[in-house]
Amino acid sequence: MTWADAGLVSGEAVELDVRAARLGSRVLALLIDLVAQLMAALLLGVVLMVVLLSLPGDIVDGALFGASQTVLLILVLVGYPVLMERFAGGRTLGKLAVGLRVVRADGGPVGVGQSLTRALVGVAVEWPGLVLPLLSWVASVTVMLSDPRGRRLGDLVAGTLVVHTRGAGIWRPAPPVVPPLLGWAGTLDLTWLDDGLALAVRQYLGRMHQLAEPDRTRLGRELWAEVSAVTSPPPPWAAPAPAYLAAVLAERGRRAAYRLGRTRLVTATLWPELTPPPLAIPAPLVVPAPPPAMPAPPAATLRPAAPAPPALWPAAPVPSTRQPAAPARADAPDR
Structure with missing residues (x-):
């Protein structure tokens, strides 16, 4: 096993190319998580003070105030990593920023019980280390440096592992053919x-x-x-x-x-029928060209009148308005 190998094997007996997270990346993720936890503690503290001030004065006493602070501390130190790992796929805000993820020792997704175990062991003997703080810090760093996969005490107890989710380098294409x-x-x-x-x-x-x-x-x-x-x-x-x-x-x-x-x-x-239809590629938007102008109609010309059809019957005589001349008389003298 190499230093950058997490030693994870898939169900098909294929070794996965996954790097185990080491001390440097995990400390950086922890610092980011500490800032997030501090902001969450301030926000919850303000909400808690508003709730306590709204209660009657005879109810709020030192015991209630101390119990509220204990609950607030548990929510921040234990609830934050458990909820984040549950709903963010084994990652907290710090792990998201650095590119880390908590998985089971066999590579599967981490469960709620395992996240809770990691958080409880971390609070007790690692950070902040309620049991012998200085000694527990030295023991935790020693375990992480000596473990082949960089696991801490909480990982060893819960059966988990922290791995990198990003590649170690940029995958380049093969060189072109000469x-x-x-x-x-x-x-x-x-x-x-x-x-x-x-x-x-x-x-x-x-x-x-x-x-x-x-x-x-x-x-x-x-x-x-x-x-x-x-x-x-x-x-x-x-x-x-x-x-x-x-x-x-x-x-x-x-x-x-x-x-x-x-x-x-x-x-x-x-x-x-087994062949998927080809993807329909939308045609580019083309603005249609304006239709060509219609040619002007030619000027109207007068057609010659048609000849009158021949008459089938003779035309009736038209009566004349002139008076007929009188016949010449025989006995009229010549002039």
């Missing part, structure tokens, strides 16, 4: 490259910036020796081991993505 190695990577036989070795290569490429020389170069060469033993053909030219490992890992991911795409295509063809 262009001259792209053609060679496409001809690799990756049949015997198993998932465990590929995961080890991925973790090395993601965390090699955290390793110091010469360990970084030595580990890269060892991984490349293992990878080259199960792949063929050999690389065409000499390059650093991280470049070879990145090319092999990228080609393995490309082939896996291709196989996954073909499998999904076959599944969508045979069982279309």
